[in-house]
Amino acid sequence: MSLHGMDCATPKAMERRMPIKDKLQKPELETIMLIDDDPVSLLVMAESLQEVGFAVIESNDGHKGLTLFAEQHPALILVDLQMPGMDGYTFCKSVRSTPLGRDIPIVVVTGVDDVESIERAYDCGATDFIIKPIRWSIFRHRIQYILRSSNAMQSVQRSSNLLAEAQRVAKLGNWTWDLNEQKLFVSEESYRIFGVPRVDPGVFHRLLMSSVHKDDKKGFDIAVQKASDGEATDFAFLACLPNGEAKNILMHLDGSAEHLEPGHRIFGTIQDITERRKAEESVRQLAYYDSITGLPNRDLFKEHLSMALHQAERSKEKIAVMFLDLDNFKRVNDSLGHEAGDALLKAVSERLHESLRSSDLAARDVADMNSSLARLGGDEFTVMLSGLHGIEHVEMIAQRILDRIAEPMMLSGNRVCVSSSIGIAIYPEDGEDLDTLLRNADAAMYEVKSQGRNGVFFYDNALRQQSHDRLELESELHTAIEQDQLTLFYQPKVDAETCQLLGFEALIRWIHPERGMVSPIDFIPVAEESGLILPMGAWVIKTACRQYQAWRKVTDTEFSVSVNLSAHQFADEHLMTTIRDILIETEMPAQYLEFEITETVLMQDADAAMKILDQMKVMGLRVSIDDFGTGYSSISYLKYFPADVLKIDREFVKDLPDDEQDATITNAIILLGKALNMGIVAEGVETESQLQWMRDKGCDQIQGYLFSPPVPPERAEEMLIDPFSLRHD
CATH class of the missing domain: 3.40.50.2300 (Response regulator)
Incomplete structure (x- = not known):
């Protein structure tokens, strides 16, 4: 240049x-x-x-x-x-x-x-x-x-x-739709979502319309119409693509932009949500389905039952709710292992499906019904039969289930037979809401258990009255706790040889203002079912500790106080914190507080029980295994439980010394306890001959009406102050 x-x-x-x-x-x-x-x-x-x-x-x-x-x-x-x-x-x-x-x-x-x-x-x-x-x-x-x-x-x-990169990552494309020319102008990601190269806008429009699944076409057309009327909307549909792949698509449609002439152009986004739907389905599977059987869980079953109840209310139809419990599951699980137990649950779920398969049911009105299965947890299953005009075939279906489940099966190389108990409640006769129907079906199932298991029982007037009485008792129990109607009675434990007072077992009593003394047999199960057992149990521990401290002020006699722990308390994750706080608050010496726990409770989860007992021993508490010999126990576990005392149940004591079998069993329990360096307490001793038999066999402590029934705190205090008041005739 x-x-x-x-x-x-x-x-x-x-x-x-x-x-x-x-x-x-x-x-x-x-x-x-x-x-x-x-x-x-x-x-x-x-x-x-x-x-x-x-x-x-x-x-x-x-x-x-x-x-x-x-x-x-x-x-x-x-x-x-x-x-x-x-x-x-x-x-x-x-x-x-x-x-x-x-x-x-x-x-x-x-x-x-x-x-x-x-x-x-x-x-x-x-x-x-x-x-x-x-x-x-x-x-x-x-x-x-x-x-x-x-x-x-x-x-x-x-x-x-x-x-473009954000849209690629989000699998989100954008588009403008010319409604008059039937053309779709789309972004690069939109082509990628549909798996096609760049094509003419008219071709892409035809591609989109042909890909919408037939079940979604009506909803799709409504969404397009809404957008053309200026209303923004979202619509999800299944797209069947040219390459044979199916994708879940979420489309946002809008025709409200100022630069768009109403009714002529709409715009929006299109997103591939296939992976999201898979993830949502996985989450739903975890949240609503049982991982072992694949059946709906309690939450999903309640949803199904709730929808069926709404439908039945409109159509004036009936619903049958069956509550099924396996009779021998724990035995199988404990003897053959958890894998065999899981296999049993799977087999039962398959047999339930087979029993409800409509093609196998002869009656037309039964074949037209809807059914839903669920595993509520453990060995409990529920069956719902909806769309019923009558209940004459419900028992036939229940019996079919019983028979099918009872057929032998092979588990871990073993031929196993299990039976089941089924309780049935009918809508609307036995309840018009979800919780009532489930509760009443459960009550009917327990009636089968009480009559020997392996059967079917419909909720009836007798159970209805029992249910009413139980609800009334629960309400009154709430009032009893609020108004301090509960109290503790104390039954003494004495030295078998010297008859010296060694301690008391604290036993809860309910003095009702109208009913008088209400038996623990009646109100403890209600407390457990209603959840009141935890605050009630904590009250018992605290009250017993306070009473101990009050008695220590009037006597120098050394004694202990024992408190019973229920299964619900023992399973409470806050149990040890509750006990520790009470010991601190009441200044109770831990070595004088003993907890009585039944062997059945301990064996429900032996490994977990061992950890809790270890914590109790670290705190200095004493542990007694109550009602020994009446429940399921394992000697191999018993030797590892850090317990101080074995209590012989009154069932083995009442016919002594005449009943040879009871004598043999009781003697074996005493010898076992001694071999494990544990103290022995005999409950229910009422006669001199029973006392003498226990002395001869080396039993350490006696508890029973021979010395004293459970008494109020004032009478127990007299026994501490005046040991002669305890002596039997």
């Missing part, structure tokens, strides 16, 4: 003639690369650009310019088209072929003003061109504008790339 044809006014002269208001605002420092084989042209352009704050790098050769570009990364390139060696066309092509050169603005400077040369420059990658002679008054403005435009375009491109 030469100065020939250039405006004769130099940049400095031009700037001197410009009014102050026309002087250029200096931009932030940006680098511009100049490539020209004419050193004078390089000098003049460099001076012009540097005076307004640009950094300038120069090259007089296209090849060197490429090297310099790769090293310096300028913001804009000015290059002369006509140069020896590598001309401006070739330079443009070379720059555009590199990753860094795809977006950089390249301005070609040329004295050639024919259209063909300019088009060739654009084809080679030029962004703009400047024709000589250069008008210096607008040169720098032109460069600034090109840079500004380039930066804006790059910013838009970055945003577009980020949006």
